[in-house]
Amino acid sequence: MSRHVVARTDELADGERKIVEIEGRSIGLFRVGDAWYAVRNTCPHQSGPLCRGYLTGLLESDGPGEFRYSRRGEMLRCPWHGWEFDLRTGQSWVDPTRLRVRHYETTVEPGSALLTGTPPVAPGQRVPGPYTAETYEVSVDHDYVVIEF
């Protein structure tokens, strides 16, 4: 499993998205409230750019003329043919047992944790040279969104 830092949490407001490229895969990152969802940007129907579609709600009905609209902003509708997918699970609304789009686990982690997570240089591997380059302080004040797969 590899982990990929894809965004700072303050980059996206509620309802916004960002499409990132990881190891050749196009993946949509969505912020819904304080939740983060990552979905493969390929519709399982005809490979349309799913993550560029409308974010809509779940529309259900208790009978003709009745509209029950919930989970606003959590259903992704492919821009090509309108097939709907649940951002939380990647499952298609139609034919859910057969159709789903790949979705990925996301976590939000503080930058400091990500830095500490970097493996230290093993002693003896490298010897400090005679020069010192100009350095900048790396910010670890923010939280970052990490996709795992």
Added chain:
Amino acid sequence: MSAPTDARTEQSAPPTTGAVDVDVHHDLAAVEELFPYLDAHWRDYVVERGLPGFDTNYYPQASPMSVRPDLLRPDGPPPATDPATVAADVLDRTGSSTAILNCLYGVQPMQNEYLAAALSSALNDWQRERWLAVDPRLRASIVVPTQNAELAAREIDRTAADGAFVQVLMFVRDRMQLGKRFFWPIYEAAERHGLPIAVHPFGSFNHPNTPAGWASTYIEEYVAQAQLFHAQVVSIVCQGVLARFPELRFVLLESGASWLPPLMWRFDKDWKGLRHDTPWVDRAPSDLIRRHFRLATAPLDVEGPDGLLRLIDQLGSDEMLLYSSDYPHHHHDPGVGSVLGLPDDLRQKVLSGNARALYPLDRGGHR
């Protein structure tokens, strides 16, 4: 009218032993036949206005394909007007065990809904006394004034109780699409009594006779019937009739069936993207169609038993087709040979099993 031959064209057809023939037509020889069943006001109304009757001429008698040539007898009664002759033709000579009569008298096209309601009641009483009472193998569809769905529902309630009537007859062309709420009281009553709704070609002249508009010629109207059925299936599914009346069934008469599988395929595809219009359609339209719709075989629009097998495969159900002769009409192919050429289990289903599963044929002492 050309001289008919006495040769019974259907007599040489192989027997349909035990079949339930779901589409047989009967007719009035004259409007006066209804007088015993009309109250005095409406009887006088017809007489005082000099109304000649309400024949719609959906099937001009001398037109090719309207009437089996052997039934056109210049010296005899008009075709399909004598119960004993009809029973002999559709039951005794074929081996069929039950025939369902569908009356095409022109009630639905008229503007006066109260006259239509009076005529509907008269026709149903006429059917009961003149036809159903004389031969227990005959059943009939309830004629209803679709101009006024409340009156139509009342007529269903009045008529359905004793089991002689096994469905409600509507037409593919009415004042509006059949899925509309306007008609729901009819569906509610039909479901309450466990009766399917039969939909027959032709109907009201208050709507163009093709989906694209008014046809100029009979052939255009005739050929376009299946397109009207196409539109009505979509309307009935999308408007939520099947969601609201989950036990209701529709029987599409005399419209072929080969047009339905492509519609089902396309309907499913489009529903996946457009279901937000009608969220009460909560499953694939093709599933709903398989469950709720049945189709009569005559006139068959596929070739031979192999064509019929392919059609059943494409429909994805062997429970949808119901055998019919469409007596006395004379289309290109009644499909008898194709049905009889099916493998045993399928033949049995199409000839009688599917109809027996659908219709309340054993109610009220009728068999």
